[in-house]
Amino acid sequence: MSAIPVTFRAYVAERExxxxxxxxxxxxxxxxxxxxxxxxxxxxxxxxxxxxxxGLATRADGxxxxxxxLIPGIDLAGEVVSSIDPDITVGSEVLAHGYDLGVARHGxxxxxxxxxxxxxxxxxxxxxPRDAMSIGTAGFTAAMSVVALEDRGLSPADGPVLVTGxxxxxxxxxxxILADRGYEVWAATxxxxxxxxxxxxxxxxxxxxxxxxxxxxxLESERWAGAIxxxxxxxxxxxxxxxxxxxxxxxxxxxxxxxxxxxxxxFILRGVALLxxxxxTMPIRRRRELWDRLATDLRPRxxxxxxxxxxxxxxxxxxxxxxxxSARGRWIVRVGG
Numbered sequence: 001m002s003a004i005p006v007t008f009r010a011y012v013a014e015r016e017x018x019x020x021x022x023x024x025x026x027x028x029x030x031x032x033x034x035x036x037x038x039x040x041x042x043x044x045x046x047x048x049x050x051x052x053x054x055g056l057a058t059r060a061d062g063x064x065x066x067x068x069x070l071i072p073g074i075d076l077a078g079e080v081v082s083s084i085d086p087d088i089t090v091g092s093e094v095l096a097h098g099y100d101l102g103v104a105r106h107g108x109x110x111x112x113x114x115x116x117x118x119x120x121x122x123x124x125x126x127x128x129p130r131d132a133m134s135i136g137t138a139g140f141t142a143a144m145s146v147v148a149l150e151d152r153g154l155s156p157a158d159g160p161v162l163v164t165g166x167x168x169x170x171x172x173x174x175x176x177i178l179a180d181r182g183y184e185v186w187a188a189t190x191x192x193x194x195x196x197x198x199x200x201x202x203x204x205x206x207x208x209x210x211x212x213x214x215x216x217x218x219l220e221s222e223r224w225a226g227a228i229x230x231x232x233x234x235x236x237x238x239x240x241x242x243x244x245x246x247x248x249x250x251x252x253x254x255x256x257x258x259x260x261x262x263x264x265x266x267f268i269l270r271g272v273a274l275l276x277x278x279x280x281t282m283p284i285r286r287r288r289e290l291w292d293r294l295a296t297d298l299r300p301r302x303x304x305x306x307x308x309x310x311x312x313x314x315x316x317x318x319x320x321x322x323x324x325x326s327a328r329g330r331w332i333v334r335v336g337g
Contacts, residue, residue: 002114003042003082004033010110011312013058014069022060028312031071037105039114042082043094046129048073048108049136050310050331051169052255055323057102066104072319073108074101075137077129078336085117093123095132095291097140098280109312111336121288124295133332134304135294138169141279143290143298145170145228145250146177148275152248156182158225160205162239164188164212165230165253166198169330174228176201176300186224188212188235194328197306212238213256218263219270226250233257240266240274252277255325307332 010031016023056062057072065072075097080090088094096119101107105115123132135143154161161178165171166187178185179202187198190209198206212235220242227239227249234256239249243266251274266272282290290298306329310318318331 002033004036004112004114006033007031008033008111009312010071010106011073011315012069012071013065015060015065017068024058024060026058026316031110033112036112036114040084040117041080041088041094041120042112042114043076043078043096044081045076045108045111045113045335046078047133048076048333048335049133049138049169050315050318050322050333051075051137052253052322053137054102055319058319059323064103066100070102071106071108071110071113072102073110073333074098074103075133076101076108076113076335077123077132079129081112083117085120088117088120088122093129094120095123095129096120097137098282098287109315109333109335118284121284121291124292126299127291127295130332131303132291134307134330135173135300136169136330136332137279138330139173139294139300140290141252141277142170142174142177142228143294144277144279144282145174145252145275146181146298147290147293148250148277149226149228149248152273152275154226154248156184158247159244160184160186160224162186162188162207162224162227163230164227164235164239165255166203167191167194167329168230168255168327170230170252171228172198172201172306172329173300174230175203176302177298178228179203180301190325191328197328201301201306214238216241218265222270229253231256233260236260237262240272243270243272245270246272248273248275250275250277252279304332306330309334311335
């Protein structure tokens with residue numbers, strides 16, 4: 001017997017396959033509980049967030065959605081209303097993100113959701129569902145990136161660290177975490193009007209888009225002790241050729257393109273490393289451990305302060321905006337309440 005109502009509100013994207021060209025109809029509608037897949041845990045969703053992948057999931061050419069109709073939303077947070085897992089209790093606050101959520105399985109843009117127990121992360125003390133979605137998949141990826149660099153030995157004494165795409169969710173959170181950990185962080189952004197906000201998050205300096213996307217020599221002066229790249233092909237070549245010997249870049253973005261044009265020189269002459277950040281398939285034990293750290297030593301400063309709230313009914317402007325590159329910090333979605 002499900003604890004989810006027979007119908008509930010959800011934001012749904014559905015391909016109209018008979019249209020030429022193929023289009024996607026999207027919007028809020030009543031969704032049937034019977035149309036949700038099986039799962040161990042049922043959640044009353046309070047908050048979700050808007051990520052680049054969510055925007056792609058609502059486009060005919062997005063190449064992300066693997067089922068139709070689809071409730072997008074690659075992350076969610078809320079309260080457990082039913083559970084067959086003894087370690088996940090009814091009434092507890094939890095989150096879920098990654099795996100197939102919002103891509104091949106219905107996601108967070110719904111008042112209720114049903115997920116496997118192995119996808120569920122209990123919220124650590126001090127993190128509310130709104131806090132968790134202010135971090136979301138983007139902030140989780142930022143924390144992954146910081147940990148990956150530090151696991152390779154990066155410390156504040158090594159020198160400045162560069163964060164590209166600093167105006168977005170991954171970049172802004174990475175900037176805040178690094179600054180709070182004592183690093184000299186430089187922020188690269190294509191939005192000059194964001195400079196004051198980025199300095200408030202802890203940026204020691206600002207680079208313009210032109211400075212990090214132009215063509216350069218195969219190797220440039222050694223400048224960065226580490227980097228977090230949230231943009232992709234537009235900025236990653238510059239990062240690689242300007243890293244210090246033995247340094248690494250944690251890369252997670254493709255908003256600036258997917259085709260990487262570089263040379264082998266940074267790798268064979270300076271021993272730099274390119275670390276790929278995949279938050280989708282991280283095992284649940286490590287995922288829960290990292291979320292516990294996001295509630296403590298990796299907690300971003302001013303958590304939620306720079307988040308813009310939307311609802312299911314006003315979600316489209318955020319989905320379109322994040323694809324258009326107009327994100328300023330995080331968009332979070334008030335689903336319930």
